[in-house]
Amino acid sequence: MILDHLPALQVVLPLISAPVIVLVRRSRFAWLMAVAVSWVAAAIAVMLAIRVADAGVISYALGNWQPPWGIEYRVDPLSAFVLVLVAGTAAIVAPFSRISVVAELPREQEYLLYAMFCLCLAGLLGITITGDVFNLFVFLEISSLSTYVMVALGQKRQALAAAYRYLIMGTIAATFYVIGIGMLYLMTGTLNMADLSVRLADVTDVRPILAAFAFITVGIGLKLALFPLHQWLPNAYTFAPSAVTAFLGATATKVSIYVLLRFYFTVFGTTLLFRAMPTDQVLMLLSLLGAVTASLVAVFQKDIKRMFAYSSVGQVGYITLGISLANTSGLTAAVVHLLNHAVTKGAIFILIAGITLRTGGASGFDRLKGIGSRMPFTSFGIVIGGLSLIGVPGTAGFVSKWYLVLGAIQRGEWIVAAVVLASSLIAAAYVWKFVETAYLTKPDESSVKAGEAPLPMLAFAWFMVVLCVFLGLDTSLSVGGARAAADFLLGGLR
């Protein structure tokens, strides 16, 4: 029955749609295809999530080659959560993307962007669903390569440099990762995650394992923009086409965080490396440094896209901090913030895409003076998203912060709690920079003249904005899912 093959279809559909788009080469067809594929992918993800919630972990043997020899696709509470997140974001970004793509890209390049979008989606979903560390590497490369192309399609000259820089960093990351799993294979003779975790427990010579652990941590740390390995991110986000920024901002780093969780708690879970080495303390320190410095840097940016890109680095710090706390509250915070930050940043970047549409690509603060009266819905949406970044109660960000601080307090880490809260005050500083520019500055001749962004774009953005508030008020689904994932992960440790 076809329903049994959902895990495979989740990845295969977006994967094969990419070559179809390239063959047809019509931009309108490409867009329709991308929309259709992302919607179907989202539907599959939701169905998988429901099945996992009902019937427990789904294990799917690709090509009916049984694990650990064949490639296993594995959907558990955590990967189901991330699948819904990635596919859902794609389903929201894809429909409106046409408006900004038409405005920003030359016509002959449009289909390329959609082909890359589908490939990237396939890669991200593949990373999430696979239970095989080498297969994960393949999908990591698929998503990375397509991302480089998408960033390079940005029309400013700096986009090429940004994409090149991202490519270098991404390649280093992938190399480190593959060295790490090579060492693991050397010591255990398996590539299946579940099998790895069982066999690693019996390995007596831990030095190669430690080296593998270090290589993988650094490799993934690069991909998820862990401070100080975040240098590639701000430029990539700033110069990529706006729709791409909205998609990547919500998903790319999140999937890498998922990989980190997977390795720390599933693969290495039984070896207790997480406790034997001061990994948690290193990660905690880097996370806090990232949250504070990136937020501080964001305050001084002159470009709104760049400002929120730095904010992303800071917010990633919250997530890795939650991981480093390694208790239920901390992990719940980390997983739920994957979603909450994706929704918040997704909304903000879509709204910014609307602004750049009206300014002809510019996103400097000098062009945004008095935008509050010219584009009231766009500005107000950004303000609500900003409140969520600060963590004001009644928004999604508050829920994450609540669990993060609770996790820190439960571990007795009062200083950590204080730093987290202080960094959200810094977030208030950069969000208020937008508020003052938009509402309390008189427009001058360089300001935006035109009115609101097109309705469909605004509608999708506001859907995310409303979701952002909803997830702050009713958390039964988001925290429920995250809690299940956190318990699942900690179950792997015991």
Add this chain to the structure above:
Amino acid sequence: MSPELAMLLAPLIPAVAAVGVAACHRAPNLREAVTLTASALLILCVMSLVGPVAAGATPVVRLFETLPGLSLEFRIEPLGMLFALVASCLWLVSSVYSIGYMRGNDEAHQTRFFVCFALAIAATMGIALAGNLITLFLYYELLTLVTYPLVTHHGDDAARRGGRVYLGVLLFSSILLFLPAVIATWALAGTLEFVPGGILAGKVSGTGAMVLLALYMFGIGKAALMPMHRWLPSAMVAPTPVSALLHAVAVVKAGVFTVVKVVVYVFGIHFDAAVFAWLPWVAGFTIIAASLVALRADNLKRRLAYSTVSQLSYIVLAASLLAPLSVIGAALHIVAHAVGKITLFFAAGAIYTAAHKTDVSQLDGIGRRMPWTLAAFGIASLSMIGLPPAVGFVSKWYMVAGALQAHQWMAIAVILVSTLLNAGYFLPIVYRGFFVRPDPNEAAHGEAPWPMVAAMVATAALTIGLFFYADLPLRFARMLVGG
């Protein structure tokens, strides 16, 4: 109307009114009618709760679960009842006043003003009815945010600077101190409900309890305990009706209301008094220091702002003594200070509208031209000083009685000294207005527009009326300490 329905409607009516006001932005008369109707409805709605609460009921409305184990819920108890009554009645009065003020001064962005005003009242109702700390915190933060556009109403550099300090201090205190206190309470007690007798009893003691109390007291920045008071004078860049309703009633009272709630329902008044021992000193210092600043301030609104800082700390002081009588005094003073201070701000706004004067030194003989205004100002001054026949006397009486009960001589000394200081900075204004000869070269002017005068007279009458008929507030205040 069932109490549950009324509790749902109370925050909803002003919120819906905000939407209605926004929809009617092209028809100012209709827009003002929406505000007035909504405020009248709100009073009826809140009044309908008086009966059940006076009979000892504490109806609960649970909306939905925000975090596992933590719901967004409303639960009305005597103190919240008192606060809701004050805020809703004064919303109607100050709406009348605002209409006169905004039109009389030809202010821009009037629709935005009335929208945010209504939203601020909605948030205030949420605070008054909050059934647990998380709900209270949510509306507390909301109140900060919706009042920001009101503080920065004029949109110039001064407004922007004022707004920065306003938001900076309030967010700093609430995020960095109040929120961790709430989370720590949750981690310690496993509940955030408001329970008579407190939820922290036996859960925390000694230094830990002291730190937690400090986090609460300084974290509730709206109560303006020094050094968290800086936002209040900064907020004076707002149009005067905002200063009157929000920065004399809704926002600051939300602060001290939260303080009393935390003392009575989170710590409980039978909590170890040693933990609270430092608080009267900080509150006492704030009372005296703010009075001294007020004494030297020439700008009328600034003087009133520092007077507010000082008066708020009376309430913190009284609550911190943990004596039943002083807690009654604290609850009564929330009412007494609200009606008195709103009258003073109304008068300041009327003087600005009619005569365009902002400084105390310009007020020579103003009482001859604006007799109603200055008479109202005089009555409210009596209430601030704590003299009969004004309601301020009643609350001060209970506070002093409570201090005697608790043998807190320092508190009594502070109250006595500050009474003299209050007289020192209010009475000269009244004297100057009535008895000093005005500058003959000045342009003639009369009273402010009639809605402003009417509002002022109403609140002044309330200031005296509550002295004679203090039964209802007193009854709720007594219920608060189980008397």
